[in-house]
Amino acid sequence: MFALGTKAVAVAFSVLVLGIDGPTLAEQRYITLASTTSTENSGLFRQILPVYTAGSGVEVRVVAVGTGQAIRLAANGDADVLLVHHRASEERFVAEGFGVKRQAVMHNDFVLVGPRHDPAGVADSKSAGAALTRIAETRSLFASRGDDSGTHMAELSLWRSIEIHPGEASGTWYQEMGAGMGATLNAAVAMGAYTLVDRATWSSFANKKSLNILVEQDPALNNQYAVILVNPERHPHVKATLGRSFIEWLLSPAGQAAIAAFRIDGEQVFFPNPD
Amino acid sequence: MSDISTAFVLAFQLIATLDGELVDIVGRSLFVSLTAMVAAAAIGLPLGAVIAVYRFPGRRLVIVALNSLMGLPPVFVGLMVYLLLSRAGPLGVLGLLFTPAAMVIAQTVLIMPIIAALSRDAMRDLYEEYREQLCSLGAQPHHAVLTLLWDGRLRLVTVVMAGFGRAIAEVGAVFIVGGNIAYVTRVMTTTIALEASKGNLALALALGLILVLLAVGVNGVAAMFGGVTSYRRA
């Protein structure tokens, strides 16, 4: 740790004083991965990244934030690889020239969780849309991420599909938390609110209390993760070679197998590749 | 209730077993915040003493500014430093973002105004007592600055500790510029936030207890150091 601090100072020193080029230093044996809290907090990365590092000698440093923020970090060139879960934003990121190519890497699904006594009576809903309609009609508390994350954007598109504008009720039954998934879940537990959560975060979440899954297995709740190399033409310091090799590994049979092997309490929460 | 009692047990276990990850995180927290404290003190203490002694145009403005900056939100400081250190920012070429160095910079910016404003306050009182005597002995203002820093050292230790306390306890700035990367930039506070977000409330609380112990320890060392150089009735 002291060595890291010293190294950073040394890097700054050499860049300033010796005029060494950024790219020379950039090919250190680590890459920075901007990703979402669901992949980091569920423990997925903690299990699969050491596998990759052991084989390649390349360390992967994960900055876990919401999808929206991860994309902004990557657009600023502050990460080498982006792994997030909101297709439209990802495609825009590539289209605007910030990323090289979007490649689907794994998927799981969102679940609608809520208090066990289910005040809105959504447990027997046929679809997520129907459940959200019930919540809006009964004005039952709903905790939204409200933070531009992948989960937040998925939730908003669900509301759009049933033509309800919960934003108009913001501050009443619809609460925009402006917080990460974990904080939103903690708040939902405390308030007895419904909320949308990805299955991996839910399975690894340790403070469920009276919350449980009420709606799942709706195709509309699919949650696709994709990986993108930050465009080295846009940001020359990006460690393109290392980043590319990491992406190749993720999509390789070995990487996909590592993802499939990840379990939370015996449950598989991420499923390899196809869109 | 059970979370709270579990937290005490967990905290004890973590310390007793010298949990490797905990040691790494505690070490980094201390390294980052102590370095920031030293850097902020190196700027803030002389600045505080200079403002206490010298009269110059705009002095009141500087005092008001420092006093206001004491309340800087860590998240704001974090964002500013992020924008500076981001690859897209003016200092991006240094590649400091998501390193402990970036965290040191952010915490230094955060606590420097606190140390400057509080030391200026302490120095002002002392200077009121000393001014005529120093002047009579032929001290120039720059002598007075050095004299105040030395003679006020006991109170300045407290001032610097206040800065350290704020640094080691803040999460907003280090989260943004450090990225909370495991084994690279993860510190006590970001771990607490992370564990809370995973719903591991007892573990988060246990880490919080350890953070308190840490702060007590550092202040204890400072008090001992102060005791050595202090006079019984000084």
Place this chain on the structure above:
Amino acid sequence: MSVLPLLLKGVSVHAGGQILIDGIDLEIEAGPKTVILGPNGAGKSLLLRLCHGLIGPTAGKLTWSGSDSTHARRRQGMVFQKPVMLRRSVRANIAYGLKLHEIPTAHRQERIERALAQTGLGHVAERPARVLSVGEQQRLALARAWALQPEVLFLDEPTASLDPSGTGAVERIIEDIHAAGTKIVMTTHDLAQARRVAEDVIFLHNGRLTERASPAKFFSAPESEAARAFLDGRLLW
């Protein structure tokens, strides 16, 4: 090169719409111990601070002999009513002024030892100054000033907070400093002390220099009504 005499010409100090020192003309020459007398609020301390240069006059002029004001500054010292002790040892308090006066290290030690011996502080030299008794602190203030070998020493009520034995010790040291060739200018409100110390009396009243005389003349036949009232204990302010 002597800095005395000090000449005051029409010196006034105004503050907050009040006239605190009112057009004082005065010459302070080398030699006798000058005592400034006057009731509370007469402006005694202010006059000392003016002379010592701690405050500037609103009007009028102070002139030290010889034109170099930095030189004059270094040739004078002052002891305050409440001794200001630096937060360090007795020895370091004395050394502080010597360092500021750029006395070579070789001479410093000798001067410190002499000042300690002359003020009877040798046995507490290593103690923190702030744990000394008030009497010892005032002696240290005298030692610190004396070590700089000033040509003039201003003393502002130096015994006001001391008991009789402390007062006696301070008066003895003042005598010694004077005997060693330093001009003494001292304020007091204590008539008995003035009678013991003074060789030259300046009487202030309401910021004005009302009378200046030898002690023999001042204490037996003061010229002004204010001075008579003061000596009789009738003039309280």
